[in-house]
Amino acid sequence: MSQGNCERILRSIKIAKAKGATIRVGPELEITGYGCLDHFLEGDTFLHSWEMLATILQSEEAQDIVCDIGMPIAHKNCTYNCRVIIHNGKIVLIRPKMWMANDGNYRELRHFTPWHKHRQVEQHSLPGIIRRITGQSFVPFGDAVIATEDTVIGVELCEELFTPASPHILMGLDGVEIFTNSSASHHELRKLNRRVDLIKEATQKLGGIYLYANQQGCDGDRLYYDGACMIALNGAILAQGSQFSLSDVEVITATIDIEAVRAHRTDSSRRMQASQAEAYERIILDTRLDGGMGIRVGEDETKSGEFMYHTPEEEIALGPACWLWDYLRRSRVQGYFLPLSGGIDSCATAVIVxxxxxxxxxxxxxxxxxxIADARRMTGEPEYSTYVPNDPKEFANRIFHTCYMGTENSSPETRKRAKDLAAAIGAYHVDLNMDTAVSAVKGIFSFVTGRTPTFAVHGGSPAENLALQNIQARLRMVVGYLFAQLLPWARGKVGALLVLGSANVDESLRGYLTKYDCSSADVNPIGGISKTDLKKFIKYAETAFDLPILESFLDAIPSAELIPIGADNAVQSDEAEMGMTYDELSVFGRLRKVEKCGPLSMFGKLVGEWGTTLSPSQIAEKVKHFWFTYAINRHKMTTITPSVHMEAYSPDDNRFDMRPFLYPARFDHQFHKIDVLADSLPNRATQPGVDKAKVD
Structure with missing residues (x-):
């Protein structure tokens, strides 16, 4: 929570009034920010929230407009996530949240109490700081609606829209015509349409005006809240905010004829149900929202239109980019540092920057x-500077640093791709070899033990081969942090850089990374994105950003380049070493997390999906191999670099995916049942005339 939130709230109210609005709705917990987490257990958070509300109540901006404002409130020693409706220096109603988001990324029941006294209102005793301003000692607290002279307003809070029996249903049947929804809904690829569909369906069935306000930006955690505020009327979207923006404040408005709601509600079936609906307590507010013609939530007559969605490729280009900017400016450092390997993952990270x-x-x-002010500060411009970023490459050269960390196992092709990409986007690029450092670490081991490890292609054991790869990977992390701390100094600047990681969600799921290697960083923009989606993003960016160099990354075989090329001259291949393709990994990930499959049910589903191209025994081996490697590498997720959440099957142990990190990796009972079932099933892949569809 900060004074900045209060200032942004007041600015939004001022903009709304300037556009002719008479009711203003903000996002969930906007006074504190949604991402306070365990700070919601501290009394100071509640005290400071009242202090900020006091400032708003006394402000000139908040006069002559109904404002719906979010903050935490303690009522009878229970903490609630609340909406506070204010008008002309008075609190009209405090509406606590009734249904909590408590899965995936959310832990609301850890911090708040759900209000289960539906359609009941109690009196809340106000703190002295508010009593002195409003002249009120007690205000209504609970599940009620607000009746103005010309309409009725009801509150539906974020998760409540997604519940099977949403409050808007009963409120609408009881005559509520305007629904406000204050949300903190995070971005996830291909997710926005669910929100839009629910709002359209709600107002199509019930009739009504829906004012949806969502938080936008990074709120101090892995989530990017993606805005996309909207105003709907009778199933049609009238106004839509941006989904991705660097702006601190964005206001959308619409002008609506309230009679359109009433005309929509003349169906006899609706009237029959409405006549039987239980009544909500109405809190009377002595004001009008219209100008004698209709509800004014904006200055001009507004027409409906289709909701504009971004493609998944655009979402990848914009969502993590906005999150990175928020993270960079709030951490008050001078830029980002990225180990640029010449592969597609670090390439995608660089393109997002x-x-x-x-x-x-x-x-x-x-x-x-x-x-502009943030850009001047992080580039080291003096206070009197007139610098304004006007070229992405020029700005990147100031705040984005890349480094190719080569060894004797690196190829000229990856070195050149890294250098060419850095030049194309303007990054300040460094090229180095680490062989001396690698030899020094190997020398320490040999000096102590008298043994010298060798790679498998030279006759070494699997243990030697893996250790020699990990030496290179972990040294890259050490060198990366050294350069991140000192590159600005070497360029005559002050400050330090944040290190970016570039392990994708599939590699994390499979554990195909070295613990504490260059995947260990400060933040990871692509840690929640699949390899499949990253390839599509790079293909999109090649044209959209005019970067022809990206074609060479798409054509390259994904490779760690940590072992010498053997006698067969075969390049080290990620997919060959993993024992599965990236496309298969995406399927495994969705079945494991989204569809909640264990090994046996995963096998059953894949027999149906892959049975025309693979035999039951082949599918069984793939499923068992995935679960074994997932289990033995799960411990790596306890130390994974914080990633921007983008994918529903993210294996992030720290927030999203609460599973053990120590497994009995053989899954004896489950694997035995899979083998028995595989032996009993027909092999459809060998039957004549069967379509050999590609495994997706």
Whole structure:
């Protein structure tokens, strides 16, 4: 929570009033920010929330407009996630949240109490700081609606929209015409349409006006809250906010004829149900929201249109880029450092940073004073500077540093790709060889033990082969942090850089990474994105960002380049070493997390999906191999670099995926049942005339 939140709330109210609005709705817990987490267990958080509300109540901005504001409140020694409805210096109603988000990324029941007294209202005793301002000692607290002279307003809070029996149903049947929804809904690839569909369906069936406000930006955690605020009327979207933006404050408005709601509600079936609906207590607010013609939530007549969605490739380009900018400016460092390997993962990370630079330039050209001020600070410009970012490559050269960390096992092709990509996006690039450092570490071991490990291609054991690869990988992490701390100094600047990781979600799921290697970083923009989606993103960016160099990354075989090329001259292949393709990994990940499959049920589903191309025994081996490698590598997720959450099957142990990290990896009972079932099933893959469809 900060004074900044209060200032942003007041600015949004001022903008809304300037556009002619008479009711303003903000996002969930906007006074504190949604991401306070265990700070919601501290009394100070509640005290400071009242202090910020006191400032808003006394402000000129908050006069002559109904404001729906979010903050935590303690009522009878229980903590609640609340909406506070204010008007002209008075608190009209405090509406606590009734249904909590408590899975995936959310732990609301850890911090808040759900209000289970439906359609019941109690009196809440206000703190002295508020009593002195409002002249009120007690205000209504509970599940009620607000009746103005011309309409009725009801609150539905975030998760409540997603529940099977949403409050808007009964409120609408009891005559509520305007529904407000204050949300903190995070971005996930291909997720936004669910929100839109629910809001359209709610107002289509019930009739009504739906005002949906969502938090936007990084709130101090792995989530990017993706905005996309909207105003709906009778199943149609009238206004839509941006899904990805660098702006601190964004306001959308619409002007609506309230009679359109009433006309929509004349169906006899609706009237029959409404006549039987239980009544909500109505809190009377002596004001009108219209100008004699209709509800005014904006200055101009508004027409409906189709909701505009981004493609998944655009979501990858914009979501992590906005999150990275928020993280960079809030951490108050001078930029990012990325180990650039010449492979597609670090390539995608670099292109996302390039997208961030493009967004910064666009916002600066549009006069966004906050973006310009942040850009000047992180580039070391003096206070009197007139510098404005106007070229993504020039800005990247100031704040984005890349490094190719080669060894004797690296190829000229990856070195050149890394250098060419850095030049194409403007990054400050360093090229080095680490062989001396690698030899020094091997020398320490040989000096102590008298034994010298060798690679498998030279006759070494699997243990030697793996250890020699990990030496290189872990030294890259050490060298990366050294350069991140000292590169600005070497360039005559002050400050340090944040290190970016670039392990994708599939590699984390499989555990195909070295613990504490260069995947260990400060933040990871692609840690929640599948390899399949990253390839599509790179293909999109090649044209959208005019980066022809990206084609060479798409054509390259994914390789760690940690072992010497053997006599067969075969390149080390990630997919060959993993024993599965990246496409298969995505399927395993979704079945494990999203569809909640164990080994046996995963096998059963895949026999149906893959049975025309693979035999039951082949599918069984793939499933068993996945679960074994997943289990023995699960411990790596306890130390995984914080990643921007983007995918529903993320294996992030620290927030999203609460599973053991020590497994009995043989799964004896489950694997035995899979083998028995595989032996009993027909092999459809060998039957004549069967379509040999590609495994997806």
């Amino acid at each position: 390039h997208s961030m630079c493009r967004l910064v330039v666009t916002a600066s050209q549009h006069g966004d004073e906050q973006v």
